[in-house]
Amino acid sequence: MFWETTRSSALRSSAPRCHSRLVKTSEDLPLHQRLGAEFQRRIESGEWPEGRPVPSESQLCAEFGTSRGPVRQALALLRNEGSLVGGRGKPPVARRTAPSQPFGTFLSFTQWARTIGREPGQSTVEVARRRASPEAAARLGLAEGAPVVELVRLRLLDDVPAMLERSTFIHEVGRILFDFDPDTGSVYQELLRREVDLHRARHTIDAVAAEPQDAELLRVSVGDPLLRVRRLTTSSQGVPLEDADDRYLPAMATFTIENTIEGRTVIGRYRTEED
């Protein structure tokens, strides 16, 4: 393990770090991050059982041969993630928690499907360059009639219709789609590969009745309830890039929000369990 490299206290600060630009291995991560990763591993592996107090800070300092600073920084990391609770006087207690789904998993249907162990699929209904509707223009911050690219896809989970996606991209982003077959894979990954600055997404969730096109493609009746997620994706500078309207079959996907009184929030999108 990484800390077993012999490090005498005298060498620690004077050790040459000059080569750190050449090789960027995990050995070069700051100490507190390595400690944090190790602690997390111990919690996940059950080496530090859930509900039991973890070793005291001074024990950890002794074990890894560091001062309290890095150890406390590492513990603070876990505490932030909710993996560690308690304090002041008594040693904190480990708790395994469901990690919040990362940005990509939450944004990309393809990535999401894979994380829940399903095979994603899609059939493109249309890709079109047209002028922005007043509503889309307003949400994207464009002038009415500005060129946009609209993409309508039926998304499948294990070849069963699960969601109907209607995306409107600003032209600068959307034109990438004309060089790309949206049936083959993840639009999201392709945009990232082309270095589109997807940075923030705002999801607004409500319920709507299936309209004729929804009903036909999702194979339900007109008026059946659908779970709608409207998504506005913006760049790190706050420029809107995509405005989407995703309609899920409620039997196929649910969204979860978990929050605690301390302010920790975990979000997820899951396949609806049959119950």
Place this chain on the structure above:
Amino acid sequence: MFWETTRSSALRSSAPRCHSRLVKTSEDLPLHQRLGAEFQRRIESGEWPEGRPVPSESQLCAEFGTSRGPVRQALALLRNEGSLVGGRGKPPVARRTAPSQPFGTFLSFTQWARTIGREPGQSTVEVARRRASPEAAARLGLAEGAPVVELVRLRLLDDVPAMLERSTFIHEVGRILFDFDPDTGSVYQELLRREVDLHRARHTIDAVAAEPQDAELLRVSVGDPLLRVRRLTTSSQGVPLEDADDRYLPAMATFTIENTIEGRTVIGRYRTEED
């Protein structure tokens, strides 16, 4: 302001804190928390303009007469909330961000209604002590047939039906409701007042078709889409306390999830805007 109390460097650690048990004023908060609050105030008030670098750590140390530790701890707090971005070499930059809705606002219909400037109301359909159904027992971790308290309330926003709430409490918590008129105010606040350890809530969101009782009370047609939020509230020890099924009129409320590539997540519940 708090730091203008004259504190000579020599006095700082030897200053008597013995009275801190008697009076628990904001003056007694740890230094880094006071600093964090002050920094946040400066960002919100525009004293530290958005997008502009904030003063350097050494300047802040000089201003408040502290060492770097508390200053860095305070900045880390803001960084965690996303109010501060950047670093390493150049001073970090302030950014105003929408705060995530606190736990109480997200859990309590009454608190939520007030934060959006509406008047909450409710009419209780029934409060009953009965035996747990198999589904509720499973979710609450009880034996089938264990006693529970069921509460069904129609929730109003400005006297208009907005949501139908069906809650199942474990008996230990639910019996409090028999001493309380659920028409008068917030059950949630009452439970907190009685020191019930409401700590975590897991919300699962999907869409359902209105059933006959839903339709009658919410004044819609059978089969109309409703936004359903199933909520499992647990104590800090993980003991399930409440299992609820809330059905919103989609025209009255939406949920939002905002997340960024860095992992910051902000959740909210909002009144549906008429558009």
Place this chain on the structure above:
DNA sequence: CGTCAAGAGGTGTCTATACAAGTTACCGTT
């Protein structure tokens, strides 16, 4: 006029120390 090098100043990281405040266990007294 462009380019590169040096330097100044910034944050990130780590060490060492000290004390305050909460928790727990133990032990003596009642």
Place this chain on the structure above:
DNA sequence: AACGGTAACTTGTATAGACACCTCTTGACG
């Protein structure tokens, strides 16, 4: 046996100093 106080240990908080690495400016040199 029940109670209460103390002592040891724990985490929380704060200080001080050191160095690595990054960024930006400045100035000398070609």
